[in-house]
Amino acid sequence: MLRNAVIGVDIGTSSSKGVLVGLDGTLLRSAVREHTPARPGPGRFEMDAAVWWREFTELTRELTAPADAAVIAVGVSGMGPCVLLTDEHDEPLRPAVLYGVDTRAVRQIERLDEQLGPDEILARCGSALTTQAAGPKIAWIAEEEPELYARARRLYMPSSWLVRKLTGAYVLDHHSASQCTPLYDTTAQEWYTPWAQAVAPGIELPALAWSGESAGVLTAEAARAANLPAGIPVTTGTIDAWAEALSVGAQRTGDLMLMYGTTMFLIHTVPKPLTSPSLWGTVGALPGTRNLAGGMATSGAVTNWLRDLVGAADHPELLSLAEAAGPGANGLLMLPYFSGERTPVMDPEARGVIAGLTLSHTRGDLYRAALEATGFGVRHNIEVLEAAGGDIRRVVAVGGGTQGALWTQIVSDITGRPQELRSTSIGASYGGALLAAQLVTDASVDEWNPVRRTVTPRAENTARYDELYALYRRLYPDTAAVVHSLAALQDR
Known part of the structure; x- marks a missing residue:
């Protein structure tokens, strides 16, 4: 007898x-299925939407190959x-421009701030315009690729593109929409x-x-491609970090989720809308929920870089x-801004810094400094969250x-916060499966997904x-002028 089951798929960086x-x-x-975003220029990260659909069908076929x-x-x-912009036939016009790791739209952010007013944007949209926002990226395509943009009719993200391919529906979840600043009103939802x-003139925005x-x-066509039964329901879905939070039950008021991945993400659930120019105020993944969120541009990406660099x-x-x-x-201190930095620094021209190096330092010291840099970045974000009115009761x-x-132990030691770990930490795909089951x-x-253990400081x-944290907070302002000049050289 076959066992009933659900599938969750997440398209990550x-x-x-x-x-x-x-x-x-x-x-x-x-x-x-591993993949690597294209980097067509400094500060640019893109991915072909064909990869998302191909890998979805490969994954579902692998998962369902044993017919049990x-x-x-x-x-x-x-x-x-x-x-991801598509034409009137839903054909992608170009590779998708990725989230805050892509920093190309700085000029558009400045122009839209001047045009719409930064205070008005923050009040209506919950977030200031930053490299995380989708709106300026749309404006960049319109200004830099006008002939292509003239054919653009629809806007997709990885989850909504999968939904379109699977069901034919053109729909986006409220949370993802709330990160399309300044297109979405977080009060009116x-x-x-x-x-x-x-x-985004000429774009038919999704339901x-x-x-x-x-x-x-x-649909029958999608079912054949994915080796799944036709007629089964598909969730609307959401952005991966919010699916991760759902996978571990971190959506109650006072919760803070820390997502340890290629980037570090923080999602704090708040009882009422809160805003900060250094964070992202969004609607939650579930009706009636609100979040104040932050994200570091790199975390695991730095440890991967170090692994490859030292040949481990x-x-x-x-x-x-x-x-x-x-x-x-052993006296090393790192700024983990290897792809600029998102919250709370909000500086796309920031760069990584490793301070205190001597001929005595080892691979282990460098790797430890990278892990500690993430912990210091988390502590910085937590301090800004609480200064904005957040009340963190559980991590x-x-x-x-x-x-x-x-x-996790290093982060708890640096922040002084216990961290709850659930039995399954696979993340967003598991959160997607939970929503499907519901x-x-x-x-x-x-x-x-019950609690497995708690990490205590x-x-x-x-x-x-x-x-060290006090030195970490000094290191960025003390080196910013130099790294900004270096960033300008890298952009030439």
């Missing part, structure tokens, strides 16, 4: 991941906010037509729905060396970086990390 999950939350199978489960619903998520027409709502059912076989080898290095990395960690004990059952995240490291 460095890979697409899929999971087959039983209706009780048991992870039956998982699959991954009956898939009854599908959930999707993806990196974002991204900008609808597209704001005057600014949408000014920033809006909540992440867990059904966008439609699988794998991360466990470097984690062991980093643990032996001890707190403070829940998720993502691939939680697999080893060292990274379309057809009364699945509960606490039953699906170690008091013996507090003084050392407080001292």
